[in-house]
Amino acid sequence: DVPVVDIDPFSDAFLSDPYDAHRQMREAGPVVWIPAYGVYACARHESVHAVFNDHATYISGAGVGLANFNKEAPFRPKSLILEADPPSHTKARAVLARILSPKTVVQVRATFTDEAESLVDRLLARQAAGEVIDAVKDLSEVYPLKVFPDAVGVGEADRENLLLYGNMIFNAFGPRNERLQKSAELVQPVTAWIMAHCQRENLRPGGFGDLIYQAADAGEITHEEAPLLVRSFLSAGVDTTVNGIGNAILCLANHPEQYDSLCADHTLARPAFEEALRFESTVQTFFRTTSKDTALFGVQMPKDSKVMTFLAAANRDERQWPDPDRFDIQRRPAGHMAFGSGIHGCVGQVIARLEGELVLTALAKRVSRIELIGAPQRRLNNTLRALGSMPVRLIPA
Numbered sequence: 001d002v003p004v005v006d007i008d009p010f011s012d013a014f015l016s017d018p019y020d021a022h023r024q025m026r027e028a029g030p031v032v033w034i035p036a037y038g039v040y041a042c043a044r045h046e047s048v049h050a051v052f053n054d055h056a057t058y059i060s061g062a063g064v065g066l067a068n069f070n071k072e073a074p075f076r077p078k079s080l081i082l083e084a085d086p087p088s089h090t091k092a093r094a095v096l097a098r099i100l101s102p103k104t105v106v107q108v109r110a111t112f113t114d115e116a117e118s119l120v121d122r123l124l125a126r127q128a129a130g131e132v133i134d135a136v137k138d139l140s141e142v143y144p145l146k147v148f149p150d151a152v153g154v155g156e157a158d159r160e161n162l163l164l165y166g167n168m169i170f171n172a173f174g175p176r177n178e179r180l181q182k183s184a185e186l187v188q189p190v191t192a193w194i195m196a197h198c199q200r201e202n203l204r205p206g207g208f209g210d211l212i213y214q215a216a217d218a219g220e221i222t223h224e225e226a227p228l229l230v231r232s233f234l235s236a237g238v239d240t241t242v243n244g245i246g247n248a249i250l251c252l253a254n255h256p257e258q259y260d261s262l263c264a265d266h267t268l269a270r271p272a273f274e275e276a277l278r279f280e281s282t283v284q285t286f287f288r289t290t291s292k293d294t295a296l297f298g299v300q301m302p303k304d305s306k307v308m309t310f311l312a313a314a315n316r317d318e319r320q321w322p323d324p325d326r327f328d329i330q331r332r333p334a335g336h337m338a339f340g341s342g343i344h345g346c347v348g349q350v351i352a353r354l355e356g357e358l359v360l361t362a363l364a365k366r367v368s369r370i371e372l373i374g375a376p377q378r379r380l381n382n383t384l385r386a387l388g389s390m391p392v393r394l395i396p397a
């Protein structure tokens with residue numbers, strides 16, 4: 001029967017350094033039981049991939065966090081895409097996929113590039129004037145908070161609410177622990193701000209948010225659904241890239257020889273960002289719920305069971321990757337699980353990759369070395385691999 005693994009995947013200790021526990025779960029088998037939360041868990045690449053690619057058996061409509069929406073009320077009204085199954089998922093997905101498409105990337109690339117390059121220029125000037133630069137507070141939290149809300153069409157004021165909201169949403173996929181309670185204290189004012197900025201009158205005409213309302217005008221979705229789909233942009237589109245970029249900068253600071261390769265060949269910016277996603281996996285875990293009694297790699301699971309997938313563990317599975325604990329920007333990590341897989345695979349990944357590529361390119365052009373000043377501080381979150389601060393010295397090229 002199913003191997004039992006006695007870990008708490010939401011404890012401070014686990015969230016600070018999950019890698020030994022990931023290995024313990026992978027060694028125990030493709031499917032294990034975590035008694036602490038009464039959930040099945042997959043940590044191997046083969047089983048995480050299998051769960052994400054059988055959306056009829058492992059559904060999203062009962063929530064993609066620990067909470068089973070068949071048994072308890074959702075933290076907030078369900079997402080029409082993330083927490084939905086076909087057929088309703090299909091239409092919402094088609095609308096967002098068209099907006100967040102490679103064609104859109106061509107249209108925004110010049111603006112996103114200018115923002116990255118001018119931001120790095122300003123940081124070097126501030127550093128030359130005697131300031132210590134924090135790669136989180138001054139760079140990885142600043143760039144995504146400028147380019148993506150601008151593209152969505154959100155006003156400039158109070159955008160830090162997007163970081164507070166993302167922190168809350170990603171904590172809410174975990175248990176109602178002290179971490180979630182703390183971030184939920186802000187839930188009322190922040191949620192009010194978010195929902196106000198999903199209304200058409202508060203969105204710049206022609207921006208990504210307005211394009212959702214235009215899809216409603218065209219009858220693809222209803223006007224009642226439109227604000228909730230804009231909420232998906234504001235929920236998923238900022239805290240993810242903030243930490244994807246922050247984790248990539250930390251990996252390059254910790255591996256100066258890899259950063260040297262990037263400075264010598266800027267086309268390595270995209271593969272470097274991809275390898276950082278595999279190596280540090282911004283989104284660490286997601287859940288599914290079984291829609292029927294089923295067996296996965298020989299483990300019987302009753303209907304309505306929660307299955308926890310450890311994307312971060314799959315991304316370091318030695319069965320899938322040679323020398324998985326080595327950060328190697330020449331690796332070409334195709335098939336990693338950092339964006340998920342299957343019908344719910346990240347619909348914003350082209351935008352995420354664009355932001356990562358442009359920040360790393362802007363740094364590689366202007367900075368010959370990223371030196372850490374002191375130890376970076378983590379920002380522990382139930383779902384995200386996140387940083388709180390990273391004081392650095394940016395050695396000018």
Ligand code: HEM
Nearest residue numbers: 081082233236237240241244282339340344346347348352
């Ligand atoms: C480094 C940055 C990012 C990472 C690591 C990431 C990761 C993920 C993952 C793992 C999923 C799968 C969720 C599941 O299977 O239940 C996902 C879905 C999604 N992502 Fe991303 N994401 C990132 C950036 C973005 C951006 C910039 C957007 C823009 C709005 C976005 C919007 C979404 C949406 C709407 C979904 C739900 C798709 C669906 O359920 O069909 N993400 N993302």
Ligand SMILES: O=C(O)c1ccc(C2CC2)cc1
Nearest residue numbers: 079081082231232235236240
């Ligand atoms: O639709 C949403 O609200 C939504 C929230 C969070 C995500 C995570 C996976 C990036 C995706 C979608």
